[in-house]
Amino acid sequence: MAMFQPEIETMDREQIREIQLEKLKWQVKRMYENVKMYRERMDDAGVKPEDIQSLDDLSKLPFTTKQDLRDYYPFDLLAVPKRDIVRIQASSGTTGRQIVSGYTRADLDQWANGFARQLVAAGGDNRSIVQVSYGYGLFTGGLGAHQGAEKVGAMVIPTSSGNTERQIRFMCDLGTTHLCCTPSYAMYIGETVREMGVKNQLKLKAGIFGAEPWTEEMRHEIEESLGIKAHDVYGLTEIMGPGVSYECEVQQGMHICEDMIIPEIIDPDTGEVLPEGSFGELVLSTVTKEGQPLMRYRTRDLCVLDYSPCPCGRTHVRMKKPAGRTDDMLIIRGVNVFPSQIEEVLLKNSIEVSPNYQILVDRVNNTDTFDINVELSPKFKGDVDAEKRKLESQLHSSLGIKAKVHLLRPKSIVRSEGKAVRVIDNRKLH
Numbered sequence: 064m065a066m067f068q069p070e071i072e073t074m075d076r077e078q079i080r081e082i083q084l085e086k087l088k089w090q091v092k093r094m095y096e097n098v099k100m101y102r103e104r105m106d107d108a109g110v111k112p113e114d115i116q117s118l119d120d121l122s123k124l125p126f127t128t129k130q131d132l133r134d135y136y137p138f139d140l141l142a143v144p145k146r147d148i149v150r151i152q153a154s155s156g157t158t159g160r161q162i163v164s165g166y167t168r169a170d171l172d173q174w175a176n177g178f179a180r181q182l183v184a185a186g187g188d189n190r191s192i193v194q195v196s197y198g199y200g201l202f203t204g205g206l207g208a209h210q211g212a213e214k215v216g217a218m219v220i221p222t223s224s225g226n227t228e229r230q231i232r233f234m235c236d237l238g239t240t241h242l243c244c245t246p247s248y249a250m251y252i253g254e255t256v257r258e259m260g261v262k263n264q265l266k267l268k269a270g271i272f273g274a275e276p277w278t279e280e281m282r283h284e285i286e287e288s289l290g291i292k293a294h295d296v297y298g299l300t301e302i303m304g305p306g307v308s309y310e311c312e313v314q315q316g317m318h319i320c321e322d323m324i325i326p327e328i329i330d331p332d333t334g335e336v337l338p339e340g341s342f343g344e345l346v347l348s349t350v351t352k353e354g355q356p357l358m359r360y361r362t363r364d365l366c367v368l369d370y371s372p373c374p375c376g377r378t379h380v381r382m383k384k385p386a387g388r389t390d391d392m393l394i395i396r397g398v399n400v401f402p403s404q405i406e407e408v409l410l411k412n413s414i415e416v417s418p419n420y421q422i423l424v425d426r427v428n429n430t431d432t433f434d435i436n437v438e439l440s441p442k443f444k445g446d447v448d449a450e451k452r453k454l455e456s457q458l459h460s461s462l463g464i465k466a467k468v469h470l471l472r473p474k475s476i477v478r479s480e481g482k483a484v485r486v487i488d489n490r491k492l493h
Contacts, residue, residue, distance in 0.1 A: 064184075064311070064312055064375050064376060065183050065184075065186075065188070066180070066183060066184070066376075066377070067176070067179045067180045067182070067183040067184075067214075067215065068176065068179075068180060071322050072180060072318070072376075072377045072378070072379060073376055073377060073378055074322075074378060075378060076370075076378060079321050079322070079378065079379070080118060082322060083118060083321065083322075083325050083350060084117065084118055086350035086351055087115060087118065087121065087325065087348070087350050088112070088115055089350075090348075090349070090350045090351075090352075090356055090358070091112045091115050091124065091358070092112040093142055093356075094142055094356055094358060095111070095112045097141075097142040097143070098139075098140055098141070098142050098356075099139065100131065100135055100139065100140060101125070101358065104125040105124065105125065107125075108123065108124075108125055110123045110124060118325070121325065121327065121348065121359065122327075122336050124348075124358050124359055125358070125359065126334065126346070126359045126360075126361050127357045127358055127359055127360045127361070128360075128361050129162060129301065129361075129363075132162035132163075132164075132301060133162055136161075136162065136163065137163050138165070140355050140357075141165050141354060141355055142353065142354065142355065142356055143165075143167060143353055143354055145165075147167050147353070147354070148165040148166065148167060148354050149166060149167060149168050149171065150165075150166045150171060150206075151163050151164070151165055151166075151201075152164050152166065152201055152202075152203045152206070152300050152304065153201040153202075153300065154202075154300045154301075161201075162300065162301065164300050164301055164354075164355050165354040165355045166352075166354045166355075167353040167354045169351075169353050170303075170352050170353055170354050171210065173303070173323055173351055173352070174207060174210065174211075174303045174304055174306060175210040175211050175213070175214040175306075176211075176214065176306075176320075177211070177298075177303060177305075177306025177307065177309070177320045177323065178207055178208055178210070178211025178212070178214070178296070178304075178305055178306035178309075179211045179212075179214040179215045179306075180306065180309055180318075180320065181211065181271055181294065181296050181305070181306055181309030181310070182211055182212055182215050182217065182241065182271065183215060184294070184309055184310065184311045184312060184318075184375075185241060185269040185270075185271055185292070185294045185310075185312075186241075186268055186269050186292075186312075187212070187215055187217055187240070187241050187269070188215060188216070188217070189215060189216030189217060190217075191212075191215070191217040191218070191240045191241055192217065192218045192220065192237060192238055192239050192240045192241070192266075193208070193212040193217045193218065193219050193220065193239070193240070193241045193242075193243060194220040194222055194230070194233065194234060194237075194239040194241070194242050194243065195208045195209050195212070195219060195220065195221050195222065195223070195243045195244075196222050196223065196224055196230060196242060196243060196244035196248060196252070197223070197224065197243055197244050197245065197274070197305075198223055198224045199221060199223045202274075202300075203298060203300050203303075203304030203305060204243075204244075204245070204273070204274050204304070204305055205221070205223055206304075207298065207303075207304035207305040207306060208243040208271065208305060209221055211305075211306060212241075212243075217241070220233055220237060220239060224244065224248060227251060227252060227255050228255060228259065230252065231252065231255060231256055231259060231261060234265055234266075234267065235261055235264040235265060238266040239265075239266060239267060240266055240267060240268045240269070241267070241268065241269050241270065241271065242267060242269075242270040242271070242289070242291070243270070243271045243272075244270075244272060245272060245273070245274045245275050245482055245483070246272040246273075246275060246277035246281055246282075246285060246293075247275060247277075247482070247483035249270055249272050249285045249289070249293070250281065250284065250285060250288070250418060250419075251478050252289070253284070253285055253287075253288025253289050254288070256288065256289065257288060262288075262289075262290060265289065265290060267289055267290060267291045268291060268292070269291050269292045269293070269294060270285065270289065270291050270292075270293045270294065271294050271296050271305075271309075272285070272293055272294070272295065272296070273295060273296040273297055273298060273305050274298075274305070274482055275482045275483060276385065276387070276402065276403050276406075277295075277406075278403055278406050278407050278410060280406075280407060280410030280411060280413070280418075281406065281410055281418060282295075284410065284413060284418060294309070294310040294314070295309075295310045295314075295317055295384060296308070296309050296310065296317070297309070297317050297382065297385075299347075299360075299362060301357060301360055302324065302347050302349055302352075302357065302360060302362075303323070303324075303349070303352070306320065307319065307320065307324060307347070308320065308381075308382050311373065311375040311377055312375055313373055313374050313375045315369075315373065315374075315381065316369050316373075316381030316382060316383050316384075317381060317382050317383075317384070318373070318377050318379040318380070318381055319368075319379055319380050319381070319382055320379065321379045321380060322351070322379075323349065323350065323351045323352070324347050324348065324349055324350065325347070325348045325350055326345060326346070326347055326368060326380060326382065327345075327346040327347075327348075327359070328341055328342075328343040328344065328345060328346070328366075328367070328368055329343055329344050329346050329361075330343055330344075331343060331344040331363075331365070331389045339368070339370060340367065340368075340369075340370075341367065342365065342366070342367050342386070343365065344361060344362065344363065344364065344365055344389060345362045345364045345365070345366050345368075345382065345385070346359050346360065346361055346362065347359075347360050347362060348360065363388045363389045363390045363391075364385040364387075364388055365385055365386050365387050365388060365389060366382050366383050366384070366385045366386060367382070367383045368380050368381070368382055368383075369381045369382075369383060386401070386403065387401035387402075387403055387404075388401075391486070393422070393424060393486065393488065395424060395431045395433050395464055396430070396431045396433070396464055398462065398463055398464040400433075400462055400464065402422060402485050402486060404461055404462055405420065405422060405435060405458065405461075405462070405466075406418065406420070407461070408454070408457050408458050408461050409437060409454075411457075412453075412454065412457075413440070414440060414442065414443075415439070415440055415443050415445065415450050416437050416438065416439055416440055416443070416450070416454070416470070417437070417438035417439065417440050417473060419437075419438045419476045419478070420435060420436060420437045420438070420476070420485065421435070421436045421476055421484070421485060421486070421487060422434075422435055422485060422486045422487070423435070423436065423487050423489070424486070424487070424488045424489065424490055425488075425489040425490060426489075426490045431490070432467075433464065433465070433466045433467065434466065434467045434468075434469060435458070435466050435467070435468050435469070436469045436471055436476060437454065437468060437469070437470055437471065438470075438471050438472070438473050438474065438475060438476055439470050439471065439472065439473055440473065441473045447470055450470060451468050451469075451470050454468045454470075455467070455468050
């Protein structure tokens with residue numbers, strides 16, 4: 064199986080741990096010396112850089128949260144002089160003040176390596192034609208995929224998002240082999256390909272999709288509509304961008320780039336590090352990043368780490384697809400609800416309904432209301448009321464709470480060319 068950096072991707076576990084410890088010691092020392100927040104928090108915890116003598120000592124260090132990046136915005140978490148920062152990337156800012164992350168030239172090179180590993184794992188090489196339909200700009204998706212593809216030596220088509228029919232025409236005319244975008248936009252491209260009747264003109268082999276949650280059912284829908292193998296990629300603006308972890312050919316979890324990042328799984332309530340194989344919150348520490356390194360960053364993503372050998376030959380730990388997030392979890396009438404649970408139910412009914420949906424939550428007379436708008440499939444010929452009752456019953460069984468389903472005409476929910484807006488929670492307005 065092809066690999067971009069086989070000498071790194073297949074090193075044995077003992078060697079990985081030795082490298083991680085060496086880099087962790089280096090990183091903690093420079094963060095203590097150069098970042099006031101970490102120095103103060105380590106002093107408060109009674110921890111000095113020389114106290115880090117093993118990987119287990121990582122748990123002595125304080126956590127970092129997204130709120131810290133807001134509080135110390137824009138440059139107070141830099142570990143290098145501002146003149147050494149060659150690029151700024153930023154989050155969407157949908158949950159508050161934007162956060163920014165600074166990158167040195169070496170950081171960009173490392174990030175490109177991470178995505179390049181993903182592209183090669185998806186069958187890419189220097190003969191590939193990679194269409195990057197993530198948004199370009201402050202969002203890490205577009206430039207992250209672009210620089211990784213260039214690192215491999217592939218031809219890059221930087222279409223960004225939008226103008227979908229033109230995107231598809233480029234795919235047909237230029238012979239695109241790999242598509243990079245959000246899974247919801249891939250679904251939209253697949254719908255449009257079907258409407259244009261040009262599937263047989265596509266040369267696509269694989270897609271690399273990330274930046275939002277998606278289910279196995281959604282993967283199968285994308286693969287069928289575009290005739291490809293769909294790979295999951297994971298990244299965060301705060302850590303690196305797409306390429307923090309990536310799916311190999313086996314597709315049994317995403318390999319974390321452990322030569323750059325140390326992962327932990329913690330109890331989200333207590334912060335306690337959990338035993339290997341436990342389900343909990345993913346915490347990441349950047350041990351090679353120069354510009355804005357983060358120690359023990361709480362991602363809020365809930366998953367499991369799998370250290371067992373992967374049939375592909377790569378030895379870096381695999382993270383299972385996140386099952387949800389501690390901060391996008393909806394609590395409705397006291398019940399924890401993840402949008403991914405709703406998506407799973409809808410995709411099991413893909414003949415009758417489309418996977419395009421919106422969750423609407425509000426509060427009326429001190430009681431939460433829970434509505435789900437779902438598009439009917441263009442192929443649907445059945446009884447709308449019966450289909451509505453069926454979906455409500457399945458959702459109740461899956462979620463443990465009743466939702467009111469509204470079945471809408473095909474294409475009546477506004478399509479997204481970036482991250483899909485799945486949840487509208489109007490309770491925040493009261």
